[in-house]
Amino acid sequence: MARRVAVIGAGSSGLTCIKCCLEEGLEPVCFESSDDIGGLWRFKEIPEPERSSTYRSLVTNTSKEMMCFSDLPMPAHFPNFMHNSQLLQYLQLYAAHFNLLQHIHFQTTVLSVKQSPDFACSGQWEVLTEDRDGLKKIHIFDAVLVCTGHYTKPVMPLKDFPGFETFKGEYCHSSEYKDPEPYKGKKVVVVGIGNSGADIAVELSRVAKKTFVSTRQGAWVIRRTSHKGCPFDITAFTRLLDLQGLLLPRRLINWVSERELNQKYDHRLYGLMPKHRLFDQIPVINDDLPACILLGVVVMKPHIQEFQGSTVAFVNGTKEEQIDAVVFCTGYNCSFPFLTASVFTGPGHNLNLYKHIFPPSLEHPTLAIIGLIEPWGPIMPMAEMQARWATQVITGVIRLPSKETETEMKGNMKRFPSPKHGNLLVEYIPYMDELANELGVRPNILRLLLTDPRLGFWVLFGPFTPCQYRLRGPGKWAGARNAILTVWDRVSQPMMTRVVPEPRPSRLPKLLVLSILLVAAIYAEKRHSKLLESPMAALNNWRMYVPAAVLRVLKT
Secondary structure, three states: OOOEEEEEOOOHHHHHHHHHHHHOOOEEEEEEOOOOOOHHHOOOOOOEOOEOOOOOOOEOOOOHHHHOEOOEOOOOOOOOOOEHHHHHHHHHHHHHHOOOHHHEEEOOEEEEEEEOOOHHHHOOEEEEEEOOOOOEEEEEEOEEEEOOOOOOEEOOOHHHOOOHHHOOOEEEEHHHOOOOHHHOOOEEEEEOOOHHHHHHHHHHHOOOOEEEEEOOOOOOEEOOEOHHHOEHHHHHOEHHHHHHHHHOOHHHHHHHHHHHHHHHOOOOOOOOOOOOOHHHOOOEEOOOHHHHHHHOOEEEEOOEEEEEOOEEEEOOOOEEOOOOEEEEOOOEEOOOOOEOHHHOOOOOOOOOOEOOOEOOOOOOOOEEEOOOOEEEOOHHHHHHHHHHHHHHHHOOOOOOOOOOHHHHHHHHHHHOOOOOOOOOEEEHHHHHHHHHHHHOOOOOHHHHHHHOHHHHHHHHHOEOOHHHHHOOOOOOOOOHHHHHHOHHHHHHHHHOOOOOOOOOOOOHHHHHHHHHHHHHHHHHHHOHHHHHHOHHHHHHHHHHHHHHHHHHHHHO
């Protein structure tokens, strides 16, 4: 009999966990509290408690080629940065393609997950659920995969703002924000400048009377486009650049990258300059925020000192009066109300997870948390890699070491000194390669360069797409090679809606060079005899007349 695995949540992480369980011969049973798949990416007009959902206009900040699952590229006609509804459509395609829906119990809430009485011997778990009719049931599972994410418990730090009780205007958390219409003609303060804060501020600025962004620390802001208008992550995430990052000092990489960003718009001049270095925290991905600041429709402000009724005072001594609304983009805390406190070593972000997946305190590694990371890169392929690795741990193919978690955490805190995010931040390529190496699916670049030079070249120098981890080993996919080699076809297809013919190459530069060489040769021939008689005089004449001859050619 196959071992039964409970999968909690049917968002992007839950779906890939179901598939990975099936690949390893496990029997997945997924519990989803809503009536459909998609999790965070399902837009809902009315927010649900303990569940975050997207706002109406949300667009992905990683491109489709980088964020797809490794064995199902996004449809070629999808835009490179997708609206939330299109990403939900992709998840539906993924579920249908791999026949995952039959394993999901919708409108079923997990109330508790506890170790079974014989856990020391069996490693099993008791899972208490409640269905749509209010019927409660206890299930026994051999393993549990938690896929609820960390956007579940909004942080509303009202007590951190003296006098907030005197503010009589509207206020909400970004998890409750849906569209800008209720704020039309109003003066709005957005507190926080993460990705949601920047997006909401830009959107509000189009209808609000005035939009202010209050930030304690600032942020580095990166556009979605890079060289020649390509998606930024297509050019930023390559194995070659990752190798440079390993060889060069981190301080130097920060300095060079920050200098390049400030050449586009000076973060200090725009009031965006953060206290941290670029690669110490996740940057803000936004195309419009600098332009909105330049137009004056978004005004950057420091941390709020206090509220005085409808007046907001900031720590730099400035005040803004007649504020109508405040939107708190102050993030989330991790919340797993169905798990016992003994599973974790600390509250909130102080989660002690081996490889960001397994609680090391457990006697048997039969409970894993998937997707509880803040990656420097797309989260969906990383969650998929976590699921592939975790299911092999559950089946016993991979064995966990006994005492490595503390060393791993100290190393992470050294790379990412932020105390709040240090336990969650991971670097994309090194983390993927680390897990892939244990799985046996990491591509052997040297062998590829020798046996398939074209593919090896793309893997080393091209975009770091998830399909690289389907070239070999468990879960090998026959279509991986073609998917890697046709990346640029899928990148360009949604933009090539108006085909512009390539311009004919100009012959003028070649003719110009030939003319200059011809004039120089004729002049040298005429002066050859004089060069023999008076070398120094001929040399001086050469320096004087050749530039004049070149100028005459250019004028004609």
